Amino acid sequence: MASALQGILSTPSARRVCEQSLEQGAGNAGNRLQSCQISVRSSHLSSAACLSGRSKLFLAASTPSLTRNSRPGLRILAAAGSKKLGNRKLRVAVIGGGPAGGCAAETLAKNGIETFLIERKMDNAKPCGGAIPLCMVGEFDLPLDIIDRKVTKMKMISPSNVAVDVGKTLNENEYIGMVRREVLDSYLRERAASFGANLVNGLFLRMEMPSDANAPYVLHYNLYKPGSSVGVPATLEVDAVIGADGANSRVAKDIDAGDYDYAIAFQERIKIPDDKMVYYENLAEMYVGDDVSPDFYGWVFPKCDHVAVGTGTVINKPAIKKYQVATRHRARDKIAGGKIIRVEAHPIPEHPRPRRVRDRVALVGDAAGYVTKCSGEGIYFAAKSGRMCAEAIVEGSEKGVRMINEADLRSYLQKWDTKYWPTYKVLDILQKVFYRSNPAREAFVELCADEYVQKMTFDSYLYKTVVPGNPLDDIKLAVNTIGSLIRANALRKEARKAVLT
Ligand SMILES: Cc1cc2nc3c(=O)[nH]c(=O)nc-3n(C[C@H](O)[C@H](O)[C@H](O)COP(=O)(O)OP(=O)(O)OC[C@H]3O[C@@H](n4cnc5c(N)ncnc54)[C@H](O)[C@@H]3O)c2cc1C
Structure with a gap:
């Protein structure tokens, strides 16, 4: 996803x-x-x-x-x-x-x-x-x-729980x-x-x-x-x-x-109450943050009559269950009352x-x-x-x-x-x-709010082709990306200073 x-x-x-x-x-x-x-x-x-x-x-x-x-x-x-x-x-x-x-x-x-x-x-x-x-x-x-x-909406959720709707x-x-x-x-x-x-x-x-x-x-x-x-x-x-x-x-x-190096992916199939399932009718969620994975993302995907909640990591496989608990915790209000019906894990090749x-x-x-x-x-x-x-x-x-x-x-x-x-x-x-860090992930989610990013994103995912973009929008996107990354870098430095002092 x-x-x-x-x-x-x-x-x-x-x-x-x-x-x-x-x-x-x-x-x-x-x-x-x-x-x-x-x-x-x-x-x-x-x-x-x-x-x-x-x-x-x-x-x-x-x-x-x-x-x-x-x-x-x-x-x-x-x-x-x-x-x-x-x-x-x-x-x-x-x-x-x-x-x-x-x-x-x-x-x-x-x-x-x-x-x-x-x-x-x-x-x-x-x-x-x-x-x-x-x-x-x-x-x-x-x-x-x-x-x-048929998923037509996606929520990207940042480490600080800022949610951006993708799919517009x-x-x-x-x-x-x-x-x-x-x-x-x-x-x-x-x-x-x-x-x-x-x-x-x-x-x-x-x-x-x-x-x-x-x-x-x-x-x-x-x-x-x-x-x-x-x-x-x-x-x-x-x-x-x-x-x-x-x-x-x-x-x-x-x-x-x-x-090959591999990630371990962990997933729980959770049967949630019908009224909660309505929310996931055609919507998938993607969570990023150090809590859910140091190098991947956590997800809630709608399945036929339940949701799949999971996460993955390459660099800290022994902690996978901790990341899974954090993913479930982030989605807790939306999956409350759910019953785990299956637990599964499997390697995912990295290259x-x-x-x-x-x-x-x-x-x-x-x-x-x-x-x-x-x-x-x-x-x-x-x-x-x-x-x-x-x-x-x-x-x-x-x-x-x-x-x-x-x-x-x-x-x-x-x-x-x-x-x-x-x-x-x-x-x-x-x-x-x-x-690489929570500030970078915040920047990433911020970028996802841009409609041009969303269009290019979905086109490349859905069709596996690169659709020629609009040069002006390309430039705007480049400037926004650089701006977001600079902000992320500054935030990361501040966070480091705060930890050291
Ligand atoms: C938790 C998780 C979530 C994922 N989510 C997604 C997703 O949403 N979208 C996506 O695109 N990808 C996803 N993936 C990746 C995707 O599952 C795999 O890339 C895909 O299944 C690869 O297909 P395959 O046919 O190569 O191998 P597999 O699907 O693994 O099929 C291999 C088959 O070989 C059989 N087999 C194995 N050994 C033997 C043997 N010795 N003799 C006979 N038969 C054997 C197995 O039973 C199996 O049927 C996910 C992976 C994981 C682990």
Whole structure:
């Protein structure tokens, strides 16, 4: 939901500043990503050197824009002329049936690939706020009846409890969708099955790596037969694997993808009295302050018949319960009389893993580390990355008739990084600037009152595009932002002095 914040830095002028800092490799995440790109390059070369069975590899110099947004040096375009599979189709296993896995499996199955979607728990209710941007409804052709609520108003609440209403600029057809994950995930899996994907209720355990470029991966998993909770050991041979198995990905471990920093998110589902629920009918709240989180935000999101109250942190995970109590306390009048019906916690990745592709295995969604910093938004990016990875496999295999290789999967990474790296970077910078102290958070909430900020914010969140802004408003916004930050700085210094004296 705090993707809402993105608009502040998504104005064309602000993005230019961010792109400059991207080029300079500013910030930790940038450095991490850079080092990941170096390993990516070297594994390009090693994979190119050891590939067999491919007749051609295309090497091309990077364009300047790729140098900025993706990786420097040579890039490999998808290979052509790989081994034809004869009278069978390419077999791909997708591990994990969340939004990433469901969307990957659908695209594969639709395009003639023999697809296996392995999910350990078919009625899994992933701990999640369930907020999705409007563009996801259209882009993924989601039926409106899976959207429980349409959020059209948001309150941003500062450390001193100043509340700013956001959402005034939305038109009558615009909203943030609130879904139940068990409903969304199951819908996407069933849709993949309707296109021919084989749904397997199983717990993936490990895989044996292929002995050569055309040999299969042998997957070991526990198969759950209908009505039984006891898994039966089973194996499956496939040509490629998509790891969509979330933040604790076993596929990532198997390909030695490396770790990422993570936030812990804690959430309580609270059933509140009907008259209190009226207030949250189409409204979400976002609380910022040292009390609710030192580096994230607390939220109250409306769900189908209850509210989800939660918070998260990277830097002080042992204190997460204290932050949760503070979030509940801040919303106390509005949720009074509520009954906690479920408590849940889950890691949220902070940045992409050092390795996301290895040979014929690719990671997508949380397994790859595609949650935006600062906001914790990951559903859309999971679905999108699953689809983009599957599209690369469809293209590289010519709809399932040829074997694929690492270069085909790397074309997915290249497109992903080019399209979304600036978005991740903007949110990273935003978090560093506005979440660092209570005065900075006060300044941030103050800025959110600006209608131009709200318009840019919602446009960039709802549509995942940067809408050209009005240059005059851009300048006004820049001046306001600088003014707010100067005030925040002065306040921070005063607060420090007060503590010292
Ligand atoms: C508390 C909280 C609130 C959040 N709120 C929001 C929000 O409001 N909006 C938003 O956009 N994002 C939100 N996120 C982030 C979002 O939940 C994730 O980014 C998103 O679920 C990622 O989707 P995925 O398909 O990659 O992984 P997941 O949704 O984690 O799906 C992985 C699937 O793989 C299955 N699986 C795992 N291991 C195995 C195995 N070994 N074998 C077989 N199957 C396996 C799991 O059962 C699961 O179904 C939130 C996260 C948290 C923790």
